[in-house]
Amino acid sequence: MSSGAIRGSRVGSGPMGEAERGEAAPRRAITFYCANVHTTVLSFAAEAEAPESWDCPRCGLPASQDHENPPTAPRTEPYKTHLAYVKERRSDDEAEQILTEALATLRERRASGDVLY
Template sequence: MVHATSGFRGTRAGVTAGSAPRNETDSSAGESLPRIRVPYWCAKGHETRLVFVKLAEDQIPGQWDCPKCGLVAVREPGEATLERPDDEVFKSHLDYVKERRSSQDAEIVLTGALERLRARRVLSDELLGDT
């Protein structure tokens, strides 16, 4: 899910107010930016706690994708639903790969990769059970 606002609003972790990145100048210069921990819950009960730079309440995202199951997680426990909006279907990495390649393309890529490994003598035919 792409979020309209970023929790750090253009800052990098470890950056302090009024100073350059720590590896460029004295790390004791400036003050640390205030941070808050925001909990999110999905419909399956998974809790995710994210750290944001302290922003106005309306700038903190109201929902976040659960890293454990991919469902939408919200800031109030018990308010999340098991359904995703129709325009927002959760896809795994494999789903995206299958969109880009057909089964025939996958076979061609796999055959080429195995041939290169055999040519470098990394894989033998006996290990693959091809004989």
């Protein structure tokens, strides 16, 4: 161990402790409850308006101040591929027509000698 090490203190601490930093602002504790029966107590400034919901730090579900009726988990939509979104917008007949037009254009370009990659 080096002889210049500072032990038993933290950076920013002074000999006076809290008195050196000044008084803390007045605070109030608000309790939030999630659907998994987790309780989270947060401190807010006395004059600040507390939010209606807060994400639970343990499970990530939304939490509210209502102990009897905590919010339910948000419904997550399953992952959709690009093809799934295209199929929602186009019918099979429309897709067939677009494919036919694209192939006709490609064949015309090949016949005229265009370089296609």
